Amino acid sequence: xxxxxxxxxxxxxxxxxxxxxxxxxxxxxxxxxxxxxxxxxxxxxxxxxxxxxxxxxxxxxxxxxxxxxxxxxxxxxxxxxxxxxxxxxxxxxxxxxxxxxxxxxxxxxxxxxxxxxxxxxxxxxxxxxxxxxxxxxxxxxxxxxxxxxxxxxxxxxxxxxxxxxxxxxxxxxxxxxxxxxxxxxxxxxxxxxxxxxxxxxxxxxxxxxxxxxxxxxxxxxxxxxxxxxxxxxxxxxxxxxxxxxxxxxxxxxxxxxxxxxxxxxxxxxxxxxxxxxxxxxxxxxxxxxxxxxxxxxxxxxxxxxxxxxxxxxxxxxxxxxxxxxxxxxxxxxxxxxx
Numbered sequence: 001x002x003x004x005x006x007x008x009x010x011x012x013x014x015x016x017x018x019x020x021x022x023x024x025x026x027x028x029x030x031x032x033x034x035x036x037x038x039x040x041x042x043x044x045x046x047x048x049x050x051x052x053x054x055x056x057x058x059x060x061x062x063x064x065x066x067x068x069x070x071x072x073x074x075x076x077x078x079x080x081x082x083x084x085x086x087x088x089x090x091x092x093x094x095x096x097x098x099x100x101x102x103x104x105x106x107x108x109x110x111x112x113x114x115x116x117x118x119x120x121x122x123x124x125x126x127x128x129x130x131x132x133x134x135x136x137x138x139x140x141x142x143x144x145x146x147x148x149x150x151x152x153x154x155x156x157x158x159x160x161x162x163x164x165x166x167x168x169x170x171x172x173x174x175x176x177x178x179x180x181x182x183x184x185x186x187x188x189x190x191x192x193x194x195x196x197x198x199x200x201x202x203x204x205x206x207x208x209x210x211x212x213x214x215x216x217x218x219x220x221x222x223x224x225x226x227x228x229x230x231x232x233x234x235x236x237x238x239x240x241x242x243x244x245x246x247x248x249x250x251x252x253x254x255x256x257x258x259x260x261x262x263x264x265x266x267x268x269x270x271x272x273x274x275x276x277x278x279x280x281x282x283x284x285x286x287x288x289x290x291x292x293x294x295x296x297x298x299x300x301x302x303x304x305x306x307x308x309x310x311x312x313x314x315x316x317x318x319x320x321x322x323x324x325x326x327x328x329x330x331x332x333x334x335x336x337x338x
Contacts, residue, residue, distance in 0.1 A: 009174065011041075011182045013048060019170045020049045022159060026056040026166070028124035031087075032115050033060050035074040035191040039130040040081070041179035042171060044186055046128075047085040056126075061090040061118045063111045067103075074191045081188075090118050104203065116163050124165075131156055131169045134176040137223035138206050141213075149290045150234045155227035175220060241271040248272060254280065255328040258304045258321055270297035273319070276329045281316030288315040300327065 009015070023029055031046055033039040046058055060082045062075040075091045082089035092114040094107075119127050136155045143152035160167045171179070183190050213219070244264045250256050261269050274293045281287075288296070296314055303310035303321050310321040313332045320328045 009178045011045065011174070011178060013052065016045045016049055017052070019174070020046065022170065023056065023126055023128065023168060026124070026126040028119075028122060029056050029058045029126045029128055030115065030119040030122065030124040031058060031060045032111075032127065032129045033062055033078050033082075034193070035062065035078045036193055037180045037183050037190040038132055038135075038171070038176060040078075040188060040190040041182045042128070042130040043078075043081065043085070043087075044182065044188060047087070057124075059088045059090065059118075059122050059124060061092055061115055063092045063094065063114050065094045065107055065111070067094075067107070070191075077191065088122075090122075092118055112162070116165060119165055126166045126168050127162070128168045128170065130171055130179075132171045132174050132176050132179060133220040133224055134210070136172050136227060137210055137220040138203060140223045140227050141210060142202065142206055147291055149294075150230045150237065152290065153226065154231035154234050155223075157231070173224065237267060237271075241268050241275075244268045245272055245275065250276070253328070254330050255326045258300070258325045258327045261327060262301050262304060266297055266301065269301070270294060273297055273300075273329075274315075277315040277317045277319070280329050280331055281314075282331070 029046075031039070031043060033043050043060060049055060050058055060078065062078045064071050064075045066072075072091075079089040079091060094110050094114065115127055119125070140153055140155045143155075146152075156169055156172065158169055158172055210220075248256055248260060248264075261272060264272070270293050273296065274288065277293075278287060292314060296312060296319065299312070300310055300319070300321055304325065307323075309323055310319075312319050316332050318328075318330050318332045320330075322328070
């Protein structure tokens with residue numbers, strides 16, 4: 001299989017400074033470093049970056065999931081490298097019973113939970129991960145295959161807020177091959193995670209598909225271009241949705257005029273409904289996915305055009321269209337046990 005044919009990029013001091021520039025005003029930085037080539041390269045770059053000028057305090061954390069032999073040794077290797085580079089290191093252990101299904105998803109959730117907890121404990125306001133261009137391509141393709149809207153196709157943002165922290169991904173324009181080359185150029189060994197080759201996981205299977213697509217001219221650079229275009233479109237649509245939200249009046253009883261809602265383009269109406277459902281349904285409810293909201297908005301508009309009543313439960317909320325043309329969103333009633 002032919003790999004991505006983009007020219008390699010030399011990670012010079014000036015380029016590293018550009019990549020890390022958004023972190024310059026941080027109060028404190030926590031680098032998430034697993035010991036693999038991507039995060040090891042990021043760690044080496046951060047060391048260069050901090051040596052050239054006064055920078056925020058940088059700490060490093062490694063999550064030991066405890067799910068395979070050798071994981072603790074990898075964390076210890078990162079700790080040893082951090083000692084050489086002058087960074088404080090924190091090994092974060094995932095204790096307790098491990099899942100038997102949705103393993104990667106739940107491991108990711110726990111990883112972020114532990115990292116965020118550590119960042120708060122040390123006073124860091126930036127959590128930095130080593131997601132790169134190949135990861136972005138996989139993310140966009142993964143969401144495309146699952147029918148995502150433009151928000152999903154925008155992929156991972158360079159900078160986002162998560163649980164009160166900034167989540168930064170400075171390497172999203174850098175390929176994995178360039179990160180591996182950077183480690184090699186610096187004579188730095190790194191770990192190999194065998195789970196990256198496990199065909200049980202969707203990401204592993206997607207890597208085979210992305211390699212085939214790259215051979216046909218749809219590589220990481222093209223996925224990145226798609227993600228950036230989708231992000232711009234998402235920003236524009238989100239702004240229109242905010243303006244529409246200001247125009248739409250919800251009564252004290254949680255109702256609005258359906259014709260006012262559907263005077264907006266269907267995409268905007270769908271977003272307004274999703275925002276209202278999230279507000280009423282509560283954080284404990286499972287949020288509706290894109291297809292659920294698409295179907296709900298379409299069915300509601302159809303019922304309005306046909307002058308018929310409609311009712312559905314979505315995301316912990318009850319959505320009702322009454323004969324007077326009012327939509328009411330209220331908390332879903334608890335289900336009675338039979």
